[in-house]
Amino acid sequence: MPEKFDVIVVGAGPAGTSCALVCAQKGLNVLLIERGEYPGSKNVMGGVLYRKQMEELIPEFWKEAPLERPVIEQRFWMMDKESVVQFGYKGLEWGVEPYNNFTVLRAQFDQWFAKKAVEAGALLINETVVTECIVENGKVIGVRTDRPNGEVYADVVVLADGVNSLLSKQLGFHKEFRPDEVALTVMEVINLPKEKINDRFNLEDNQGCTIEIFGDSTKGNLGTAFLYTNKDSLNIGVGTTLSSMIKSKMKPYDLLDYLKTHPMVKPMLAGGESAEYLAHLIPEGGYRSVPKVAGNGVVVVGDAAQLVNAIHREGSNMAMHSGLLAAETVIEAKHRGDFSESSLNLYRQKLYDSFIIKDLEKYKDATHTFENNPQYFKEYVPMMNKAMSKFFTVDGTPKRDKQKEIMKSVTAERGTFKVIQDIYRAWKAVK
Amino acid sequence: MHIVVCVKQVPDTKIIKINPKTNTLDRRSAPAILNPYDAHAVQEAVSIREKTGGTISVLSMGPPQATAVIKKSIEIGADRGYLITDRAFAGADTLATSYALFKALEKINKEIPVDLIICGKHAIDGDTGQVGPGIARRLDIPPVTNVIEVTEVNLEEKTVLIKRKLSSGYELIQAEMPCLLTVEKEINQIEYSPMPNMIKAARYEPVIWAVSDLENVDRVQLGLKGSPTIVGKMFTPPRPEGGKKIEGSPDEQVNQLMDILLEQKDVLTLQSSKQ
Numbered sequence: 001m002p003e004k005f006d007v008i009v010v011g012a013g014p015a016g017t018s019c020a021l022v023c024a025q026k027g028l029n030v031l032l033i034e035r036g037e038y039p040g041s042k043n044v045m046g047g048v049l050y051r052k053q054m055e056e057l058i059p060e061f062w063k064e065a066p067l068e069r070p071v072i073e074q075r076f077w078m079m080d081k082e083s084v085v086q087f088g089y090k091g092l093e094w095g096v097e098p099y100n101n102f103t104v105l106r107a108q109f110d111q112w113f114a115k116k117a118v119e120a121g122a123l124l125i126n127e128t129v130v131t132e133c134i135v136e137n138g139k140v141i142g143v144r145t146d147r148p149n150g151e152v153y154a155d156v157v158v159l160a161d162g163v164n165s166l167l168s169k170q171l172g173f174h175k176e177f178r179p180d181e182v183a184l185t186v187m188e189v190i191n192l193p194k195e196k197i198n199d200r201f202n203l204e205d206n207q208g209c210t211i212e213i214f215g216d217s218t219k220g221n222l223g224t225a226f227l228y229t230n231k232d233s234l235n236i237g238v239g240t241t242l243s244s245m246i247k248s249k250m251k252p253y254d255l256l257d258y259l260k261t262h263p264m265v266k267p268m269l270a271g272g273e274s275a276e277y278l279a280h281l282i283p284e285g286g287y288r289s290v291p292k293v294a295g296n297g298v299v300v301v302g303d304a305a306q307l308v309n310a311i312h313r314e315g316s317n318m319a320m321h322s323g324l325l326a327a328e329t330v331i332e333a334k335h336r337g338d339f340s341e342s343s344l345n346l347y348r349q350k351l352y353d354s355f356i357i358k359d360l361e362k363y364k365d366a367t368h369t370f371e372n373n374p375q376y377f378k379e380y381v382p383m384m385n386k387a388m389s390k391f392f393t394v395d396g397t398p399k400r401d402k403q404k405e406i407m408k409s410v411t412a413e414r415g416t417f418k419v420i421q422d423i424y425r426a427w428k429a430v431k
Numbered sequence: 432m433h434i435v436v437c438v439k440q441v442p443d444t445k446i447i448k449i450n451p452k453t454n455t456l457d458r459r460s461a462p463a464i465l466n467p468y469d470a471h472a473v474q475e476a477v478s479i480r481e482k483t484g485g486t487i488s489v490l491s492m493g494p495p496q497a498t499a500v501i502k503k504s505i506e507i508g509a510d511r512g513y514l515i516t517d518r519a520f521a522g523a524d525t526l527a528t529s530y531a532l533f534k535a536l537e538k539i540n541k542e543i544p545v546d547l548i549i550c551g552k553h554a555i556d557g558d559t560g561q562v563g564p565g566i567a568r569r570l571d572i573p574p575v576t577n578v579i580e581v582t583e584v585n586l587e588e589k590t591v592l593i594k595r596k597l598s599s600g601y602e603l604i605q606a607e608m609p610c611l612l613t614v615e616k617e618i619n620q621i622e623y624s625p626m627p628n629m630i631k632a633a634r635y636e637p638v639i640w641a642v643s644d645l646e647n648v649d650r651v652q653l654g655l656k657g658s659p660t661i662v663g664k665m666f667t668p669p670r671p672e673g674g675k676k677i678e679g680s681p682d683e684q685v686n687q688l689m690d691i692l693l694e695q696k697d698v699l700t701l702q703s704s705k706q
Binding site: 003148150 | 623624625626627629630633634
C-alpha cells in the first residue's frame with residue numbers, strides 16, 4: 001500500500017517550499033516534490049528578494065541565506081534611443097539590518113531554502129514530475145508521478161507547480177492563458193569582477209543597485225527591462241507580454257541583444273562574460289486572472305495561482321506569503337479533520353484579506369490599460385526625453401519660453417484632449 | 432546473498448574547471464555527484480538481487496556530505512548504507528583508501544557475511560582504478576576487473592560467471608564467491624528509480640563510522656600518513672591547435688568552405704579516384 005502523507009506539495013519554488021516548511025514545523029508529514037535536479041535548478045526571476053515575507057518564515061534569514069547584495073539603490077529609467085530620463089532613491093538605511101530587499105541567484109537561494117524545509121522535517125524528492133492529481137469522488141486524494149509505482153497519497157495536495165500549472169488546469173481551475181496574461185522574460189547572468197561593479201554602480205562591497213528600464217528597452221512595447229547587481233555578476237533581462245511579442249513579431253532573444261547593445265546599457269556590461277541564459281513565463285494577468293485557489297483536498301499557491309504584481313515587480317514574496325497562508329489553512333483543516341473545499345476555502349479568504357489580492361485588485365486594470373494604449377511607452381517616454389533635453393540645453397532661450405515650447409510640442413503630438421485623457425486613464429489604472 | 436557496493440562522491444568532471452595556475456581541479460566549480468561507474472555498480476547489484484534475493488549494502492568513505500551518494504544509491508535500490516568519515520582518513524591515496532574500506536568491510540562482514548563486492552571501474556576524478564583490486568588483495572579474494580556482464584550467479588556452488596572486457600573482445604570467467612567485481616558503464620542502464628525508493632532515500636540516514644568504530648586499525652596506514660603516492664607534476668595537456676571559424680553570410684561561408692576543401696588535395700584525389 002503506497003504511503004499516505006498529511007500534505008504533498010508539488011514544486012519546490014518559493015511558494016511550495018514556504019508551505020512545506022511551515023507544515024513541517026507544525027509536525028505535519030510533508031512530501032515536497034520537485035521536477036528539477038535540485039530546487040532552483042529550473043526557477044527564474046529577475047533577482048530581487050523582499051525581506052519582509054521571507055523574514056516571517058525564517059527570522060534573520062540574511063545571516064545565513066546565500067544572498068548577493070542588499071539593495072540600497074533603486075533607479076528607474078525612461079529610456080529613448082540615445083538618452084535616458086532617470087530618477088531613483090539611494091539610502092544607506094537599506095544597507096543595514098533589517099534591510100529592505102536583496103539581489104539573489106535563484107539556483108543557490110532556492111536550494112538553501114528547500115534545505116530549511118528538509119531540516120524542519122519535510123521530505124524532498126527531486127527529479128520527479130507530477131503528471132496528474134489523483135481524483136476520487138470529486139476529491140483530490142494524491143498525485144501520480146512519472147516514476148514506477150509513482151502514486152502517493154495525502155489529505156491535501158498543494159499545487160505550487162508554477163505559472164503553467166498543468167495540474168490546476170487538469171482540475172479545471174483555470175483555462176489556457178491568453179497571450180496578454182503572461183509575459184515572457186529572458187535574462188542573462190553576466191560575470192563581472194566585483195571591483196568593476198562597485199565602480200560602475202557607485203557601490204561598496206555589500207551594497208546593491210537595481211535599475212528598472214522602460215521605453216526603448218522593450219522597443220516601446222508593454223514590459224520592462226532590468227539590470228541588477230550581484231556580488232560578482234549582473235542580471236540583465238527584459239520581458240514583455242506574449243501578446244506584444246506576437247503583435248510586433250519580436251523575438252525575445254533579439255530584444256535582449258538589442259538591450260545589451262543599447263548605448264545607455266552597453267558600457268555597464270563591458271568586459272563581462274556571459275555565464276547563464278534563462279527564460280521564463282511570468283503570470284501578469286493580475287487580479288482578473290487569479291483562478292480558483294481551493295478545492296476538495298487541494299489548494300493552489302504562488303505563480304500557479306497567478307500571484308504576481310507586475311507593476312511593482314513583486315512575485316516571490318507573494319508566492320511565499322501564499323505558501324504560508326496555505327500552510328496555516330492546512331494546519332487548521334488538520335485540526336478539524338476536514339479537508340473539503342468549504343474547509344480549505346479559508347485559504348482563499350486569507351489570500352483575499354492579505355496584501356496580495358488587495359494589491360492585485362488595486363492594479364487590476366493596469367496591464368490592460370497599458371497594453372491597449374501603447375502611447376505610454378511608445379510616445380510619452382521619447383517625449384519626456386526630448387523635453388528634458390530641451391529644458392537642460394543652455395542655448396540662450398529663457399526657461400519660461402522653453403516650458404511653453406515643451407508643453408506645446410506635447411499637446412501638438414498627442415492633442416490636448418488626448419493628453420488629458422491619457423493622464424486620467426493612467427491615474428485610474430494605478431490609483 | 433549479501434552484496435556490498437563501494438561508492439565514491441566525485442565532482443562532476445564534465446563541467447569542472449581547472450585552476451590554470453596550480454593545474455588542480457577547482458572542486459567548487461562543479462556539483463558533487465555519485466561516481467557514474469559506481470551508479471552502474473549499484474544498478475548491477477539490484478539486478479542480481481532480483482534473481483537471487485538478499486541484501487545490498489553500500490559503503491563510502493568521504494566527508495559527511497558524502498551521505499548524498501549513499502542516498503542516491505538507496506534511490507537506485509540499495510537497502511542500507513555505511514559512511515566512514517573521519518579526519519584521519521583525509522588525504523588518502525588509493526592504498527590508504529583501500530585499507531580504510533577493507534577495515535570497514537571486515538566490520539560489515541561480521542554483521543552480515545559478504546558474498547560479493549562490486550565497485551565501479553574507476554572514479555572519474557582520479558581515473559586510477561586501483562581501489563577495487565586493492566580491497567580484493569587485502570581481503571584475499573579474487574578481483575575481476577572491467578566486468579561487462581554478470582551472466583550467472585550460482586548460490587549453491589557459490590560461483591559467479593562473468594564477462595570481462597578485453598581490448599579485442601571479452602573473456603568468460605567463473606569466479607568463486609566471495610569475490611570483487613569492478614564494472615564498466617556498458618554493463619547495464621540505470622533504471623528510473625521507483626517512487627517508494629525515492630521516499631525511502633529521502634528519509635534514509637546511513638550508518639556512520641569513525642576510525643574509532645572500526646576494529647584493529649593501524650592508524651599509520653590511514654589518510655595522508657598511509658599514502659606513499661607522490662604527485663610529481665600536474666599539467667593540462669596542450670589544447671589541440673588548428674580549427675578555423677568561418678564567418679559571414681551563408682553564401683560567403685559556403686564559398687570559403689569550398690575554397691578550403693579545394694585546397695585540401697587529399698579530398699579531391701579521393702573523389703577523382705572514386706570516379
